[in-house]
Amino acid sequence: MKNFVYSIPTKVYFGKGQLDNLGAELSSYGKNVLLTYGGGSIKKNGVYDKIMEQIRKYDLNVFELSGIDPNPRITSVKEGARICKENNVDVVLAAGGGSTIDCSKFICANAADDVEDPWDYFIGKAKVTKALPLVSILTLSATGSEMDCGGVLTNIETREKLGSGNPILRPKASFLDPTITYSVSKYQTACGTADIFSHICEVYFNLGSDFYMLRRFMEGMFKTLVKYGPIAVEEPENYEARANLMWTSSWAINDFIKCGDGIPWSCHPIEHELSAFYDITHGLGLAILTPRWMEYCLNEKTVDTYVEFGTNVFDIDPYLDKFEIAKKAIARTYDFLFNQLKLTDTLTKVGIKEEDFEKMAENACRNGGAIDGFVRLEKDDVVNILKMCK
C-alpha cells in the first residue's frame, strides 16, 4: 500500500428536508450569496423556492447566475467571477448536478484571484491559490462533484474539455436530499449511474490489490449501483434507491478510494473527447466506452483483476476458468448498462462518426502521447476501442 494523505472535510447534510439547515450554513460565511444553477429544473422541483425561503429567513442577499450548461463552459466561470467581484459575494451556492458544481468551483477560485482568463487553470498557465467558500445542493447523482475537489470545463472555441482541481475547491458543505432527485428523468438517472460506475472502474482496475479494505468497499459500491440503478430508473420516487445512489456518487470519487494521486484514468480522457466534439451526455459516453475498454484490456497479465471483479460484484462462480469469469463479468457489465439501465449502446446511434475517431484519439493521448492507466493506451489503441463502440 502506497502512502497517502486523507483529508475530506466537506460537511454533508444527508436526507429528506435537510435544506432546512441551508440558511444557517450559508450565513456562517457571510451575507452575500451567489446562487448558480443550470437550465431551471430547480424552479420546477421546488428547490429554488426552498432556497429563497432560507435566504429570506436568514436575511441574506442573493445574486444569480443561471444557464450553466450540462457540459459547462469556461465563459460561465468568467461571468460568475465577475458577479462575485462586483457584489462582494461571500459564498457561492451551487444548486445542480456536476456541471453546475464543477463550474462553481472555478467561479470560487476566479472570484478570489486576479487570473484574467480562467481557462489558464486548465492549460497549466495559472494555478488555483485561493477560493471563496462553496456550498452545494445536489440535484443529480453522478459526478460526485459535491464532495470532490475537481471539475471539468469546456472551451467551445478551442473544442477542448479539460479537468483541473485543487483541495481548496472542495465544497465546504453539501446538501444531499434524495427526494430532490425524484424528478430526474429515467435517461439522466441511467447516465448518472453509469458515470458513478465508471468512476469506480477507473480506480478499481488500477489500484493495488494490497488495498484490500478499499477494494471491498469499491465492490460494495458496484453492487449498490447494480441493485439500485435499475430500480431508480423504474421507480423514480423510490427513496432507498435514490439515497443509496446519491451516497455512492459522493464516495466513488471524493478521493477516499483512490488514496492520493497517481491513479491515472482511462475511459474518462477518451469520453471527454466524445463530449467535447459532440456535446453528448458524459455518463452515456462512459457507458458506451467502459465495457469495450474492459474487453480491450483483458489479457494474461490483467485477468486476475477481472476475476476479482466478477466473483465479488456479480457473484460469478469462482471455480470457472479465469478467462471465462472475466468474459462473464464483461457480459454482466454490458447487460447492466444497456439492458438494465436501458442506455444506448453504440456511438453510431448517438451520431458520432468514425471520421472523427483519429482526431479524438489523438487529443485523448495529448499528455505524453498515451493514456497510461490500467493498460497503457496509445493513439491506435484508442482508435481500436472507439471502433469497437461503433
Add this chain to the structure above:
Amino acid sequence: MKNFVYSIPTKVYFGKGQLDNLGAELSSYGKNVLLTYGGGSIKKNGVYDKIMEQIRKYDLNVFELSGIDPNPRITSVKEGARICKENNVDVVLAAGGGSTIDCSKFICANAADDVEDPWDYFIGKAKVTKALPLVSILTLSATGSEMDCGGVLTNIETREKLGSGNPILRPKASFLDPTITYSVSKYQTACGTADIFSHICEVYFNLGSDFYMLRRFMEGMFKTLVKYGPIAVEEPENYEARANLMWTSSWAINDFIKCGDGIPWSCHPIEHELSAFYDITHGLGLAILTPRWMEYCLNEKTVDTYVEFGTNVFDIDPYLDKFEIAKKAIARTYDFLFNQLKLTDTLTKVGIKEEDFEKMAENACRNGGAIDGFVRLEKDDVVNILKMCK
C-alpha cells in the same frame, strides 16, 4: 434511510515515514506542545526520538505527560489540563493507542475551559464546549480514537468506566504509520482486532437494511479483519496486514458507518463493566462477549441479519436453512476470535468471578434500566450472557 450529518475533517497522514510531516503539522497550531503517552513503548520503538527530531527541527517547545494507563484514569486528564494551562500549550500531541488518545481529548477540553472536575463531562454535570487542537500518532490499531470524537475514561474511586464525546474533540490530524505497530505484541494485536470487529458488529447488527452501501462496506471491513488479523498475529512485520488493520480501525468507528446518532451499542456497555471491575484489556472482554451476545440474540425476528452477515462475510452457502447459516456464522466468529486470533475464550480464565455478574449487569443497564440495542437486554439478560461466557 434515516437522515444524518456527515462531518469527519480529521486529516490522516497514512503510511511509512509520514512522521516526517509531524513538525509542519504541529507548528500550524503554535509553538507549545503537550506530548502525552503511556507506559513508554514509544521510547523503545523509535517514535519518541522521531517526535523529538521534528520538535527540534521546527523549534517547538514540548511538555510531557507520560504514564497514561491502558484503561485511562480521569486523574490523568486533570494532570494534563493543569500542564496545558500552566504552560500556554497550543496543541496536544497524543502518541499511543486509544487510551492515550481518548484521555488526551479530554485534556484538550479541560485545558480550554474552567470545569473543575473533568469527570463531570462523563456524568452529565458539565459539557465540552471548547478544546485545544489534538494531533495523534497511532501506535495500536484498535479503538479508532484517532479519527472519532469520543473517549472512555475510568474513575477508579467510583469503579466507573464511562464514555463521552463531542465533535470538537475529533483529532485535527492523525499519523497512521503501520510500521509503528510492528512492535505490538501478538496478544495486543489480537485484542485490537477483536475491538475493531466489535465496533462493526455494534453497528452492523443494528443499522437498517436500507443502508445498503454501508452494509457492504461493513462486510468489507469484517473480511479485512478476518483475513489480516491472524496474519498480523503470526507475522508482526507484514506491512499489508498492519496497514489494512490500521485503516479499518479508523473507519469502523469514525461515525461514517453509523450515520449520526441513535445506534445504541450492546457489547460495549457490558464490557466496560468487566474492565471497570477487573481492569482487563477492553478488546479481550469484547472478544469473550461478542459471540455469546450473538447467540443470545438469535431468534426468528433477528435471524435475517445473521444470514446477511454469514453469507457476505464468511461466504456461507446462502441456500442452507437460515438458522443453520446463522449458527455457522456464529461458529465462524468463535473460530476467528479464539482459534485464529488465539484469544482467551472465557471469563473464568481471565479471573472474572460469577459473584460479580449481578452487580456488573446492573451497572451495564444503568441508563434506563436496560441496554436498548440490537435486541433489548435487561439486567437478567446481561447476567445470562455473562454466564454463557463463564
